[in-house]
Amino acid sequence: METLEEICFRIKTALPAARVEIIPNASPCGQRSLLLGREQGLAVATFLRDDPQLRLDYCSNVTGVDRLEPSLPQGFVQSPSSAGLKKEAGEGLGESGTGCLEAVYHLFSMAHKNGPVVLRLRTENRLAAVRLPSLTPVWRSCEFQEREIFDLFGIVFDGHPDLRRLLMWEGFQGFPMRRDYLVADDFECEPTPHGDVPKRMSPRQGCAEVIQKTATADPRV
Amino acid sequence: MSAILETPVRAFESVSGAGAGEMLELAIGPHHPSTHGVFRMDVVLDGERVRRLKPVFGYLHRNHEKIAEGQSYLSSMPYTDRLDYFCSLTNNWAYALTVEKLAGLQVPERAEYIRVITAELTRVQNHLCLIGFLLQDMGASGTPLMYAFREREKILDLFESLTGARMMCNYMRFGGCRVDLPTGWMEEAQQVVQGLTRFLDEFEALLTGNEILMARTMHIGVLSSAAAVNAGVTGPMLRASGVNYDVRKVDRYGVYDRFDFRIPLGDHGDTYDRYLIRVLEMRESLKILRVALRDLPEGPVMDPKARLRGFRPKAGEAYGRIEAPKGELGFHLISDGSPNPFRYRVRPPSLMNLTVLEEMCMGRMLADVVVILGSVDIVLGEVDR
Numbered sequence: 001m002e003t004l005e006e007i008c009f010r011i012k013t014a015l016p017a018a019r020v021e022i023i024p025n026a027s028p029c030g031q032r033s034l035l036l037g038r039e040q041g042l043a044v045a046t047f048l049r050d051d052p053q054l055r056l057d058y059c060s061n062v063t064g065v066d067r068l069e070p071s072l073p074q075g076f077v078q079s080p081s082s083a084g085l086k087k088e089a090g091e092g093l094g095e096s097g098t099g100c101l102e103a104v105y106h107l108f109s110m111a112h113k114n115g116p117v118v119l120r121l122r123t124e125n126r127l128a129a130v131r132l133p134s135l136t137p138v139w140r141s142c143e144f145q146e147r148e149i150f151d152l153f154g155i156v157f158d159g160h161p162d163l164r165r166l167l168m169w170e171g172f173q174g175f176p177m178r179r180d181y182l183v184a185d186d187f188e189c190e191p192t193p194h195g196d197v198p199k200r201m202s203p204r205q206g207c208a209e210v211i212q213k214t215a216t217a218d219p220r221v
Numbered sequence: 222m223s224a225i226l227e228t229p230v231r232a233f234e235s236v237s238g239a240g241a242g243e244m245l246e247l248a249i250g251p252h253h254p255s256t257h258g259v260f261r262m263d264v265v266l267d268g269e270r271v272r273r274l275k276p277v278f279g280y281l282h283r284n285h286e287k288i289a290e291g292q293s294y295l296s297s298m299p300y301t302d303r304l305d306y307f308c309s310l311t312n313n314w315a316y317a318l319t320v321e322k323l324a325g326l327q328v329p330e331r332a333e334y335i336r337v338i339t340a341e342l343t344r345v346q347n348h349l350c351l352i353g354f355l356l357q358d359m360g361a362s363g364t365p366l367m368y369a370f371r372e373r374e375k376i377l378d379l380f381e382s383l384t385g386a387r388m389m390c391n392y393m394r395f396g397g398c399r400v401d402l403p404t405g406w407m408e409e410a411q412q413v414v415q416g417l418t419r420f421l422d423e424f425e426a427l428l429t430g431n432e433i434l435m436a437r438t439m440h441i442g443v444l445s446s447a448a449a450v451n452a453g454v455t456g457p458m459l460r461a462s463g464v465n466y467d468v469r470k471v472d473r474y475g476v477y478d479r480f481d482f483r484i485p486l487g488d489h490g491d492t493y494d495r496y497l498i499r500v501l502e503m504r505e506s507l508k509i510l511r512v513a514l515r516d517l518p519e520g521p522v523m524d525p526k527a528r529l530r531g532f533r534p535k536a537g538e539a540y541g542r543i544e545a546p547k548g549e550l551g552f553h554l555i556s557d558g559s560p561n562p563f564r565y566r567v568r569p570p571s572l573m574n575l576t577v578l579e580e581m582c583m584g585r586m587l588a589d590v591v592v593i594l595g596s597v598d599i600v601l602g603e604v605d606r
Contacts, residue, residue, distance in 0.1 A: 027537025027556070028325030057450050058466075061540065061568040063553045106540050106553065106568075110450050110464060113471045116540060141453020141573050144278075152284075167279040167605060176284055 001114040002053065004032050010051070011044055018044050023120060033104065033118035041121050041133040042159070048107065048117065049138055056107040056117055059139035063106075064149035068126065068179045069099035099126050101155050105135060105142070123155060126178075134160035152177035244272065247587075251280045255358050255591040258601030262578075262590065269586045274579045278572070281605035289565040294320055294532055297565065299391040304567060305603040306388060307347050310339040310380070311545040313393035318474060319541030319552035320395045324534035326527050331520040332397040333476045338410065338513050339383070339392065340543075341506040345417060346373040347546035347598075348457075348499040349424075355496060355595040356428065359437050365428060372420050375413045382406060396527025407514060414510045421507070425500060438492035442581040442593035445490060452576040456548025458597060461498045462490035468544035479516075480509045495596040533560050547571050547598050567606055571599040 002010075008020050011034075019037030036044050048056045101123045108115030123130045134157035136142045146157045147166040154175035157163055165172065174181060250261035259280035265273040285304065289297040301316045302309035314336055321328065328336075353369030377387040382403055384390040392399050428434055444454070449462040459466060467484045469477045485501035487494030536558040542551035548570025555564035574597050582590045 025537050026535055027323050027539050029322040029537075029539045029541075031538065031540060059453060060542065060549060061551050061553055061566070063564065063566040065555065065564050104553070106551070110466045113466070118540070139453065140448075140451045140576060143452075143576055144572055152286075165279075167282040167284075169279065177287055 396524030461487035
């Protein structure tokens with residue numbers, strides 16, 4: 001297996017426009033990674049798969065990572081209902097919303113039986129510019145995993161054939177794996193005219209409107 | 222059945238088939254015995270032929286990864302049992318292996334052997350059950366499944382006497398195993414392995430040449446090797462398509478380089494090959510088990526330097542993987558130096574293996590879908606996490 005420096009050099013030779021950077025890893029296993037520019041991500045991935053010396057034909061794993069910087073101030077609360085992309089950007093979380101979202105791809109070669117080569121793609125920020133190129137056209141194994149990342153982190157993969165939520169249900173608001181996501185007390189709570197459940201929930205837990213409605217409709221509350 | 226038929230299927234745009242009559246949209250699952258749990262397939266049928274199939278996930282989703290990020294590394298170990306609840310010991314191993322990579326821990330030789338023994342026993346019982354369920358799905362009601370369960374019970378008894386639990390074993394630790402083997406365990410295990418060899422002959426005499434089994438599985442659900450590789454299919458399903466890739470041979474983790482075993486490969490990539498590969502894999506596992514039980518060295522089962530409490534690996538990341546019975550089970554951990562993982566990711570083999578379900582089922586009869594899904598070998602605890 002070539003070293004990461006050699007791979008990096010060959011990518012730059014084949015695709016002069018590509019931005020590639022080696023990210024170190026302090027862990028004893030020493031799996032360093034390549035940070036790719038968003039624009040050339042797909043071209044670099046295709047090169048890595050088709051290059052006869054590398055033949056990275058198997059994308060094993062795709063991990064989504066939320067790199068929130070700096071960490072949230074104490075007592076910061078984001079309600080789940082406001083976590084939709086536009087709303088979030090509109091409301092503005094101030095400086096605490098900076099950082100990026102990241103997708104990490106672990107590539108192996110089934111032909112040469114070696115690996116891993118780790119790729120990273122980073123979004124511009126966490127709020128509005130959350131688009132990355134999808135690598136599903138190169139490795140189909142990314143299909144469900146990118147859908148999962150879209151579902152749980154809110155990264156929008158351009159060029160994905162079927163970008164829908166994978167694990168959460170349709171109509172769900174927010175992205176549960178984000179670091180500033182607030183876990184509600186009971187997600188499946190829906191207001192019913194005869195239910196006592198809503199009044200047990202505090203406004204912090206994202207059911208403020210529910211309580212409001214119940215309060216006006218029911219004099220007992 | 223009427224309740225199922227009434228379930229609306231929203232994800233489809235209209236399907237146009239040449240000369241087709243009316244298309245029927247049908248949701249198989251989530252509560253259907255053939256889906257092996259709470260899994261749904263939205264299919265579009267032309268008569269009884271499948272024209273489209275979309276898997277729907279998430280009915281068993283509890284955000285395992287988020288929970289693991291909120292607690293210490295060790296606290297997630299019992300939780301990994303619940304991923305693929307048939308194979309808790311291989312889940313434990315994959316997680317322990319990744320943390321050991323992350324923190325640079327060494328595992329004593331005896332513990333490595335015990336890990337191999339428990340993992341191979343897990344593989345045997347998983348494949349036995351899978352074949353039992355597959356036959357059950359085909360309508361061989363009860364008999365093969367109960368034979369398989371009878372043998373699996375002996376393996377679960379071994380797990381119980383070793384770890385205290387039949388299925389949720391929670392046995393491995395970072396840098397070794399929780400306890401040493403109890404007295405008499407080795408002899409018992411040797412007997413079980415001996416019995417399994419004979420049982421497999423019987424089981425194959427019952428099934429492998431069976432005309433109904435062959436008619437229901439041969440040339441059904443064919444998966445080409447190129448499609449399998451690109452879609453990230455792993456495990457017995459990949460090898461049934463003729464791709465020689467087994468993490469035990471490629472990575473040689475643990476002490477797998479000390480055993481002489483072969484990787485069975487299929488020629489056709491059909492459902493019958495997937496059945497047969499599993500039988501052959503069990504035979505290879507028994508071969509490993511016989512040698513491992515013979516050569517088990519003496520010594521400690523825990524790295525004395527490993528710390529269970531106050532465990533804080535240095536900032537960094539690691540991706541570790543093993544050959545679990547269902548395919549490549551990987552963990553990706555990112556540490557920021559705190560007692561909790563910054564990012565904890567599970568790469569579930571069954572989810573990736575389902576990527577190709579639609580291709581395999583396309584144009585087949587509805588009854589074949591059940592058999593093809595059975596041969597994929599999914600566990601929803603792992604698919605949905």
